[in-house]
Amino acid sequence: MYRIRKSAGRRRALRTIAGLLGAAIPLAYGKTSPSGSAAPQTGSSGGRRITDLIGANGWAGASRDVEMWRQMGITWGRDSVGPGQPESPRAPMRVDKTGSQFDADLPTALLLNNRNGIKSLLLLGYTAPWNATVPGDSNSAPMDVGAWTRYVEAAVRKYSAPPFNLRYFQIWNEAAGTLSGGAQQATFWHGPTFSKDGKHEKPYERAMQDYVERVHLPAARIIRKYNAYIVYGGWPDQGGLSNYCKWLEYRSPASNERMLDWVDYLDTHYLGVRDLDELYQRYVKNGPARGIWQTEIGDAYMKDPHYLPEYFFDFAVWALDHNWDDPNKYVSMIYHWDGYEPFRLTHRGPPVRTYNVSGRSLIVLHQTVSGPLASLSNPLQFGPGASGSGLRSGNDIVLQVSASAGWRRVTVAGLKRPASREVKVEFIDALTGTVSAQDAMTTTWSNDGLQLSFKVPDRVNGAGNDPPTHLAYIAVRSLA
Incomplete structure (x- = not known):
């Protein structure tokens, strides 16, 4: 269970919301940036493109998949790195696998991305079960922070170097405390009062402090050491933006540092484009953050066939009006690009992978809005x-x-x-x-x-x- 996991309950909620919405729809960088030797990956020299904005969760695993990504205009991928040391602290450290089951070869996927102009975001997480503060729960803080940092160090050291040359690493996924939506604990961040059935669950009082001090800051220092960029771990849509700002600005009593000072790219999940205005005004317009990403959008919202083309067209219009001065400043990644549900971008077969309506809508968008963009x-x-x-x-x-x-x-x-x-x-x-x-x-x-x-x-x-x-x-x- 030491892997990327999704909450069935949350996805059911998303599907319910999507059904309702479907009826109506849809710097002064300072120490927050690596040194000048780690210039951001560049896009087209002809100006910003719609493709700069479009990513997907997962990797394109074959040449045919790469061609389909190219047709849809997808230029970013996101997935896990591991499995680390899932069995014991004496096990060899492994950071050569990826996918929800850590059953795919990561170096092969990254090199394929590099050859085809696809940029890669690696997700660093979670706690090995033997090292979890909530016994056996990989979504809780590490007891031994050193074991967590050894995993992060191994992954960032390997993949920031040639031939991979990655510059973007994400710390954890959807860590939060009590959510605005009513949940006492977040899906991917559990404290000692966590309950699987939720009926007897109580708030995780040290949620921010434990995350900042035991997970985020130790990992962020390693990422910076290798002249790479820190992507925040995806604030959940049910968390509320006021809570997100509170987390970002939380100052650790142990180090007297804010998490915000160790974030290059803010990241949220499943929000609308206009929801990003507050984050831009507070943290991007005049720094310290470099940009705003959403590393998960779509999912059951894509049951509305208008959702994706409306989202990315609106996102482009919004970005053009918000100082889109770097191709990597604004990115949104679709969850998920393949599957068996009819609303995914593609149906994986058999016999062969084909486009669903959402995938075809991206092709039309890419073909229609193909040039350098301007307001x-x-x-x-x-x-x-x-x-x-x-x-x-x-x-x-x-x-x-x-x-x-x-x-x-x-x-x-x-x-x-x-x-x-x-x-x-x-x-x-x-x-x-x-x-x-x-x-x-x-x-x-x-x-x-x-x-x-x-x-x-x-x-x-x-x-x-x-x-x-x-x-x-x-x-x-x-x-x-």
């Missing part, structure tokens, strides 16, 4: 029954619109018609990539800008939403 300064004025947002992708303007069936309209205010070339406008289904017939779109240029009228099909691609809506892109091509 769209022109205001959008939508008529009744339609809403959306927009950005610039290379020489194109791309609008993402959500609308009910029938003729709808939007004006791109202040946009001037190019004098030297013809402008092509396409209405593209966001889930299938189908381009509507030319008579489903009309364009009118005036002193007010570009007026677009578009016909939303009667059979909308979000029929399960309440009310039913259609998600599409309007691509205004070749404006420059």
Whole structure:
């Protein structure tokens, strides 16, 4: 049981929430940064791309998988490193395996990522059962902190060096105390009063102090020593942002240090894009953190086929408005990229792996928003029954619109018609990539800008939403 584990109860809650939402949806870096010798991994020299934002949990395990990742625009992977010493302190230290069962070869996966331009985040966790303060519970603090740091040291030393050259390491996963959602203890951080049935569970009074002093700070010092970056261990969505800020700013009585001073990238799970505003204003706009990640999004929320394309388009618009000055500043990773549920990105087969609707929606997004990105300064004025947002992708303007069936309209205010070339406008289904017939779109240029009228099909691609809506892109091509 010394492995990455997911809470069935929490996932059931997510599925319930997703069902409800589906009816309505969806620096002064100072000592917080490694030395200059560890420059961040760089993206396209042509500017920020939609692909900079997109990651997935797990690794692409074969050349066919890599090609599918490339089609979907996935450029980040995240998974575990271990198993460490699961049986005893006398066992050999092993950091060569990955996956929920530690049954896959990690060096092979990382080298495949490197060859194909996929960046890797390694998750460091958890406590070996023999070393757990709650007997046999790997989700509790280590009794011997030295055993924990030996594992962290072995993993970071090996994979920060050639030929792997990793620079991003995550400490633990979803450690928290009493949650805003009502749970007395977090799924992945248990104290002495933990109860499996939850009925007799009491709060873990030293939750912050034990995590900061016995797990986070010891691991963070090792990561910094190897000129690598510290990714916070994924704050759970049920935890509440006020609790997260309290944890980040908690100052250890033992060392007089805040956890925040030893975090490079803040990390949350399953939040909406606008939920990130507070974290940006408090910790990223003027430091000390370098950026904001979500290392888990999606899951059962992807039962709504609009969820992923809306999330990443909104995330790109948001990032462009929040000083997206480094390709690794903002990242979100989908949980999970493969499986048997129909809402995952792909179905693993047999006989062969195929795309699900969520995976196809990423392909359409990647193909439609393929150029270097920039903010769209022109205001959008939508008529009744339609809403959306927009950005610039290379020489194109791309609008993402959500609308009910029938003729709808939007004006791109202040946009001037190019004098030297013809402008092509396409209405593209966001889930299938189908381009509507030319008579489903009309364009009118005036002193007010570009007026677009578009016909939303009667059979909308979000029929399960309440009310039913259609998600599409309007691509205004070749404006420059």
